[in-house]
Structures are given as structure tokens and as C-alpha cells.
Amino acid sequence: MTREIYLDNSATTKPFEEVTDYISEINRNCYGNPSSLHTKGIEAEKLVNKARRIIADSIGAEAKEIYFTSGGTEANNLAVLGYLEANIRKGKHIAASAIEHPSVLEIYKHLASKGYKVDYIKVDKSGIVDIEHLKSVISNETALISVMLVNNETGSVQPIETIVKLKNSINRDTAIHVDAVQAYGKMNINPAKSGIDIMTVSSHKIHGPKGVGAIYVDKGVKIKPIIFGGGQESLLRSGTENVPGICGFSLAAEMMHSKIDLNISRVARLKKLFLELLESKLDDYCIISPENGFAYILSISFSGVKSEVLLHHLEERGIFVSTGSACSSRKNIHSHVLKAMGLKASDIDGAVRFSFSSFNTEEEIEQTVEALKEIVLKIRVKRLK
């Protein structure tokens, strides 16, 4: 393939070269097991602890509040199941926004079958949780609320601090779990200041390796393991540490955080350019992402177009995007997020997500919109006769 324009950075990102080099160096040289008593083990343990400090620093947390996992999904499972297991007396009611990632929603569905009362909080047209609805469901029986910081399909950003204030005014004992997988490394987050009790992040969304993630657990919050074994990660997550992955993750986190503001302004410029070009070249589309949403994600629906067909035509030209969310596109169903936002089925059919990274250039955006123009005109269903 001559060129590759990768606009699917919410699905996963291309690892930084520095990260892949660092990982292979550690694989080659520092292959010890952090639990071993000898020098090889101690060396590996030090690397993991250093990585832990880097991740902690990046969100203004303490090192002991960070535990490594196998990724965002495991972190979310640990957050919800581990918290509830450790806090049985806090009540049998839990609530999540209707637009959570499947790695949260599926746990809630599972818990609903295990005797928990579950509420899914509605969102408005721009994908923001309905505060009034949330207010009406919180009670002194509410143990946990899960709300994602940035939605993976639309880039809507939830007002976490407002939500925290609201729940504190009703039930201080309710814990807040925030899935920050899309947001982490791409915007400044300080869970302690925001009143977040548990937060989850993932490495491969920030140009780190796949198979690593982390969970932040406020030091005052109790949580129990969901995986049992050798007692690694302060007994919370057994299993030999993925040392190269953890190190690669921490390097990627460091690199992303050193340029967080610069990257936001870069990506915001790309998004603005994208929208301007689109307006001058194409008709009949609607922008799904909220205007004040996350700069890295732009979701658009092209009317009369089947998004998968558009995706493959773009792919043919070396441009990679997603339809709705990568996790939903393999199931033949409409995105639960776009449905919750009240989109019509025909708009969901034509919804494509472009998600950017600091690797993208203005030229790539120009080429993408040019390609979009040609393809949409070609594949749009014309036969309304």
C-alpha cells in the first residue's frame, strides 16, 4: 500500500517507535520475574515500580493508588465487581450511563441478573447524561455509579464534577467509577481533585502496547480482587506482571503527558479543518459529535450511505476509519450509544467515526475529505424514483 492514513485512533493507536524499542530492549535484557528474590527479579520489580510512579504522576495520584491490569476491560471489571464485593453493605443499587463501553455495560447486565437493581442513565442529543434522571435514581441504597469521561463513539465529555457534587448531595457513600480509557493521555485528569473514586485507563489508546491497562483506586476506597493467585499488585491483581508492557505503557504515558496541550491544539486544528473542508465539498451529512466535544473524535453520518460500504471504499484508498464503534461493528446491530442519543436508524446506518492522533497531518485530512467527496457521491443511494 502506497500510503496509509490512519483515522481510527479510538480503536487503537500506532505505538510510538520509542515505545516499541523500549519494549524489545526490556524483553531482551530485563526478563526477570518481579517476584523472584534474585537480582533479575529486583531489576524487574524496580522497572514496574518506576512505571507505577509515572502513571500515578500523570494523574496527580499516589503510586500505591495505581494497579496494573491486562487492559481497560479487565480494569473496568475489577472496578465494578471488585468494588461491590468489598462494599456489600453500601446497597444493592447501581447505575451507569446508557452510553458506557460494553466492558462496563455487560457487567451491569450481569449484575442485574444477580439481584442488583440497575439503572441506565439517559443521555441527551449531544450524548451528555441527563442530570435530572441521575438525580431521580440515586438513593441511600446506591453503591456505585459508572460514568465514562469521554465516549468512544462520539467524543462527548461527561461533566464528572457536576455528577460527583450531585451524588454527594444525596449519598456521600456512593462511589464514582470513571472509565477514562479514551480520555487518558489526551486531556488533563486529576481523579482525586474531581472526586473520582475509581478510574480505569488503557495503554494501547495512547500509542502504548496492547494488553496493558491500569486502575486508579482512591486510597480511602476498599476493593477486592477478581483474579486470584500469587498476590501480585498488592494482592489486588494476581499474575506475573507484564513487565515489558507496563514499561512501554509508562513511556507512552510520559510522552503523551509531556505534550498534552500541544496535541490538543494540533488535533483541534485538524478537526476544524476537516469540518470546514467537508462543508465546502459535501451536502447531506450530519455531525453526530457534540460541538464542544473531545477534539480527538469526530463522528459524522452521511445520509443515504451505508457506513460499512463507505469504510471499505476508504480502506481501498488506504484510509482507515470506524463505523460507530469498533467493538459493535462486528455485530450486526445498531450502536447502543447512537440509539441512546436518539438518532434515527437511517442516520446510524450512515455513521462513520474519524478519530485522530498527533501523527495525523493537515494534508491527510485534505486527502480524506477529497476521498469522502468522491466516494459518497458514488455510493449514495440515488434511486428514490
Next chain:
Amino acid sequence: MKKVILVRCGEIILKGLNRPVFESVLVSNIKKALYGLGKVDVLKSQSRIYVEPESEQYDFEAAVKRLTKVFGIVSLSPVWKIDTNFEEIKKHSILMINDLLENNNYKTFKVETKRGNKRFPMESPEISRELGEHILNKFPSLTVDVNNPSFTLFVEVRESSYIYSEIIAAHGGMPLGTNGKATLLLSGGIDSPVAGWMIAKRGVEIEAVHFYSYPYTSERAKEKVMELARILAAYCGEIVLHIVPFTDIQLDINEKCPQDESTIIMRRIMMMISEKIAKSRGSMALITGESVGQVASQTIQSLAVTNAAVSIPVFRPLIGMDKNEVIEIARRIETFETSILPYEDCCTVFVAKHPKTKPRLEHILNSESKLDVERLAGEAVKNTEIIRIKPN
């Protein structure tokens, strides 16, 4: 004692003078199926075939699994081959039952004897009776139940003698390669792999044609078809898969023909292209997964219009089957799980909301005349990608 596999042949034993031809094809197919598991002798004897491995470490389980997919075999049994001598038969029967009881909680048994070797001094009922008595004496926990035993010990007295307790069903049919070649239209759905399998079962060699509409469909649709061909190849041997680029033709149909006729015209062109490919490959018929009335393009009127597009025979082995009957076979031959993967094949993206269910040939021919069918079909054939799919 030697462990061997006893293979029972199906209807080829009913053949007359050409029976040896069928048998030798089956022997050769058996050798091919067992390739890579180690050296074996494959011997024909009185409508049976015996597979005798050289090594004692031979993987019988894997061999049996592969042989159950060889057409022309009705059933198989892992058997012990021993000298034709009653003391030997008694001794090894005890050893075999010992093995059986180690893994199973069997309470009752019976002995069934066949004496092919009429020079052997005891008659079948006598062998069964005396052997049964011997077993009862050795295993006090067992009793005889001739109607519903937990296991049956089979004894066959021939040149050598054979004992076994297990009969594993295979699919029957005719040895592959004894009935020419046909070309299967393989879509990626549930039906077409089953249709291909059913015709292959009759000894027909299969080639497959798939119509590929990238970028209107996913590359995964192609991967899926290749995987289905790979599953079929476990029965049919290497399958030549023709991937026909179909996007331009579909766009042309969409632009020039009435929407409610687009599916039937598409079907006709698929048949024409398949016929061209079949003829160029020495294949004498087409195979489709159609079943009367299943969808708009499979009403009796639609089938007639589709059929009129070609001159070679079209085999439709599912024609009178219900969907659940097809699914049952798809599960049995292990294509079902792959068939239900969601990647769209070329039919679904362009499909009209309300296609004609009672098309008339003259109307369809009229609409079709707006297309340069010969050129389109010729180009598609020219640009067809050929992939040889080997079994796993």
C-alpha cells in the same frame, strides 16, 4: 495382536464389474486422508478395507476422525487383529474388555460373532456362547443382556480374526473422484456449503465460485468463504476457489435495471459466469444451495428464470429441504458456525426491499438487454482470482 482400523464400504459393494475401480479410488482417498500420520498399509478384502499402521505409536484417534470424513465409508471400527485360533480369541477378548471396563462403568454385554472362514471348526453361535461364558467367569461384575447390552463384543473369524466393540458411523456416499466434477456457487451463507457437501458425497469433485463485491463488502467476507472452503476441503480434498470480482456488474445492474428485478438479474449473471468457469475447468454441472420458496429469488418462477441463463445441469440438492433440516446438516459437517458470522456477502448490500417474486422471463430478458452481459461476464472471468484451498 495388531491394532488396525476396519473400514466398511457403502454402496460401492453393490457395483458390478466396475467395482474394483471404485474400490481402488477409495483406497487411494483413504491414503490421502491419512497422509502425515505415519506409514500405513491399506488392504482390500471382501468388501472391507483394513488400515494397518506400521508403528505401534500410531495416532488411531486422529486417523479415525479423518476417515469419518472420507466419502464411500459407511462406518469404521478400531479393531484388534489376531490369529484365527480360539485360545487367542479368548485371551485377547479378556484384555480388550479389561481396557473397556477401565474407562466405562459397563454392567452388561453380549458377544456377536461372524464366521467368514468356514474351515474354522466352531460355528458362530457356538463361538459366541463359549466366549460369553469365558468372559462371565473372568468378570463376575458383568452379566449378559442380548437385547440392550452396555457393550457388544464383536468377533469376526476370517483368514485372521478381528475383535472390537466400537462402530463409528461415517457419512457413506461414493468415493470422491468417481463421478466427475461440478462447480459450486459458494456464497458464505448456510446453504451453499451444505449443497456442495451433499453433491461431493456422491463422489463428485467440487470447485467453488464466489462473487466478491469489495469494497461494498468486507475483506472478511472473502476470508469467511475461504474458511468455508477449507472446512469442505476436509471432505472434498483440495478445492479450487474462483473469486470473481462482481462490484462493477452490481453497480451496472443497479444503475440500468429496475430495482425489483436486480436480484434475479444478478442471479442470472452469476449463473452465466459460473457456467463459463465450469466449462473452462472441465466441470459438467453447477451446484447451488437454492430451496423452493426460501426467498424471493428462489420461488419456482425465479428458479425457472435463473435456470434459463445456463445450459449445463444445475444441481440443487437442498431443493425440498426446510431451513432447519439444512442447519442440522451444516452443524454436522461443521460449517454452521462459520456460515453465521455476520460479514455480509455480495447479495445483502445491493438487495432490493421488494424484489419480484414472480418474474417473467421475457421481462427479465428485456431489462437484461440494457446491460452488455457478454462483456461484463467475460471481464469478470478474466479478472477472476484462483485460490487453491487445502484442508487444515
